[in-house]
Amino acid sequence: MSDTSPAFRIGTGAGFSSDRLDPAVDLVEHGKLDVLVLECLGERTVAFAHRDRLADPKRGYNAHLDRRMQALLPAAFAAGTTIITNMGAANPRAAAEHTLALARKLGLKGLKVACIEGDDVSQLVSLDQALMDEPGKLADFQMPVVGMNAYLGADAIIPAIEAGANVIIGGRLADPSMFLAPLMHRFGWDAADMPRLGAGTLVGHLMECGMQVTGGYFADPGIKDVSDLAHCGYPIAEVQSDGSATITKLAEAGGCVTPATVKEQLLYEVHDPSRYLTPDVTADFSRVDVASVGENRVRVSNAGGQARPQTLKVTVGFDAGFHGEAGVSYAGPSAQRRGRLAAEVVSERLRQVHGMTADLRVDLIGVNSLFATAGARAAETEDVRLHVALRSRAKEDVELMLWEVESLLCCGPAGGGGFRGAITPCVVTKSVLIDRERVKPTTKAFVA
Amino acid sequence: MTTPNKKPHRIVRDIAHARAGDKGNTSNVNVWVYDPADFELLKRVLTAERIKQAFPALIRGPVQRYVIEHLHGLNFVMQSALEGGVNSSLNLDSHGKSFSYLILGLSLEESAGA
Numbered sequence: 239m240s241d242t243s244p245a246f247r248i249g250t251g252a253g254f255s256s257d258r259l260d261p262a263v264d265l266v267e268h269g270k271l272d273v274l275v276l277e278c279l280g281e282r283t284v285a286f287a288h289r290d291r292l293a294d295p296k297r298g299y300n301a302h303l304d305r306r307m308q309a310l311l312p313a314a315f316a317a318g319t320t321i322i323t324n325m326g327a328a329n330p331r332a333a334a335e336h337t338l339a340l341a342r343k344l345g346l347k348g349l350k351v352a353c354i355e356g357d358d359v360s361q362l363v364s365l366d367q368a369l370m371d372e373p374g375k376l377a378d379f380q381m382p383v384v385g386m387n388a389y390l391g392a393d394a395i396i397p398a399i400e401a402g403a404n405v406i407i408g409g410r411l412a413d414p415s416m417f418l419a420p421l422m423h424r425f426g427w428d429a430a431d432m433p434r435l436g437a438g439t440l441v442g443h444l445m446e447c448g449m450q451v452t453g454g455y456f457a458d459p460g461i462k463d464v465s466d467l468a469h470c471g472y473p474i475a476e477v478q479s480d481g482s483a484t485i486t487k488l489a490e491a492g493g494c495v496t497p498a499t500v501k502e503q504l505l506y507e508v509h510d511p512s513r514y515l516t517p518d519v520t521a522d523f524s525r526v527d528v529a530s531v532g533e534n535r536v537r538v539s540n541a542g543g544q545a546r547p548q549t550l551k552v553t554v555g556f557d558a559g560f561h562g563e564a565g566v567s568y569a570g571p572s573a574q575r576r577g578r579l580a581a582e583v584v585s586e587r588l589r590q591v592h593g594m595t596a597d598l599r600v601d602l603i604g605v606n607s608l609f610a611t612a613g614a615r616a617a618e619t620e621d622v623r624l625h626v627a628l629r630s631r632a633k634e635d636v637e638l639m640l641w642e643v644e645s646l647l648c649c650g651p652a653g654g655g656g657f658r659g660a661i662t663p664c665v666v667t668k669s670v671l672i673d674r675e676r677v678k679p680t681t682k683a684f685v686a
Numbered sequence: 687m688t689t690p691n692k693k694p695h696r697i698v699r700d701i702a703h704a705r706a707g708d709k710g711n712t713s714n715v716n717v718w719v720y721d722p723a724d725f726e727l728l729k730r731v732l733t734a735e736r737i738k739q740a741f742p743a744l745i746r747g748p749v750q751r752y753v754i755e756h757l758h759g760l761n762f763v764m765q766s767a768l769e770g771g772v773n774s775s776l777n778l779d780s781h782g783k784s785f786s787y788l789i790l791g792l793s794l795e796e797s798a799g800a
Binding site (some may be wrong): 254283285297371372450454455456458459461462498501502503504505506507508509510511524525526527528537558580597598599601607609610611612614625627628629664665669 | 703
């Protein structure tokens with residue numbers, strides 16, 4: 239059971255593109271970490287990053303990169319903690335160059351930044367390619383492609399670790415691979431040792447969403463209480479050479495690590511627990527043991543693994559125009575009836591007066607919004623909000639929707655107030671597969 | 687769901703906790719009992735058929751249930767259940783993050799419908 243060799247300590251300092259920064263600073267200053275992973279990329283964020291890069295070739299990386307690096311680099315460099323991140327998004331080279339300039343400005347002489355490229359496969363994938371998990375092919379969508387990124391695995395990251403980089407920045411690095419790569423390097427796990435790769439992938443999977451394993455996204459007052467949620471800490475994994483690990487957090491941080499928080503994350507976004515596909519391994523989480531081994535300490539072991547897929551998943555982003563949302567609120571007696579009338583008025587105006595055919599949805603927040611399609615309906619409430627959403631290739635359609643909803647202030651039912659409306663670019667993503675032999679990741683290192 | 691009932695009855699939230707995740711247009715919700723003694727009840731009440739029948743307009747595809755016997759949990763994989771998925775749905779919660787509470791709101795009465 240127990241291993242006396244020192245554990246390898248990996249922390250997570252971001253679990254999504256807009257995750258918190260101050261608890262990451264606490265972790266890097268007090269966590270005695272070997273590695274800090276900043277996981278900042280999703281299917282949507284990579285597609286939006288491509289749009290940013292099209293607008294400005296020096297952009298296209300995570301919007302918080304500058305502030306994150308500014309806050310984390312000095313302490314990480316001093317502690318000998320390697321930072322591994324996919325904040326490069328659609329432009330890892332620009333992200334690495336920016337980080338290098340920042341390191342120089344901070345006086346971190348000798349700091350080495352490595353940049354991993356090669357995930358952009360837009361020159362390799364044909365629009366006749368069949369979709370991964372639904373019928374049809376890419377060309378069916380007839381929308382402009384904004385980017386195509388293959389998920390890179392640990393084999394793309396290890397050369398940067400071997401090069402001695404202090405900061406490793408990639409684009410579409412697969413989330414668990416950013417944790418597995420340093421484990422393979424530290425413990426000398428063979429790329430064909432599938433049970434160990436499965437174990438390292440389990441560590442990555444539990445850690446990749448940050449606080450979702452330390453009490454974030456868990457609290458339900460009265461039945462699942464989490465102490466000091468406002469100061470929730472990011473997780474630390476103490477990993478042994480056999481791949482078993484203890485998930486914990488800084489003692490002074492808020493949140494909690496319990497078998498329950500770990501189990502919820504164990505199958506988060508997992509379908510068949512015995513076959514979790516990554517670029518590195520087909521991981522088996524179906525027999526994982528989860529045991530409390532102390533306050534805020536949970537040990538996980540017994541993950542398995544089989545051969546990795548011969549293909550890599552590719553996220554393809556399309557420019558789908560614009561998404562608009564707008565709302566007006568009604569409160570007090572008859573609020574529901576007035577809200578419902580407002581919904582009828584807006585729908586009729588957009589469909590019949592303006593002849594609009596774009597995708598439209600009208601909800602009454604407080605009555606039935608999130609669960610409307612599932613058929614739910616709340617009891618009588620006196621505080622409802624009309625919520626209108628519309629997507630169209632034509633921005634004018636979306637602008638017109640906002641105008642119609644705002645017009646309810648004078649032309650709709652009595653007592654409506656609080657109009658807000660926003661228009662955001664809309665990206666649609668689809669997945670295809672590519673033979674992994676066709677994807678050639680590269681590493682380039684820079685020294686401050 | 688707060689459909690008024692004549693007498694209070696137990697719901698899944700009384701004995702279990704859950705988390706929802708999304709991949710494309712497929713939603714998965716994992717459900718875990720607090721007390722292992724309740725796991726047999728959970729397995730009897732929360733079948734794949736029950737979930738599919740409870741939300742026919744929402745879940746357009748098949749529902750698969752995986753049982754994690756030793757950890758006392760169930761994982762439901764619901765295909766074509768996200769109104770197109772995070773980038774296509776016009777639902778405020780386009781990820782279907784709130785679906786965990788859709789399932790936690792189901793009745794534990796063994797003869798109950800949705």
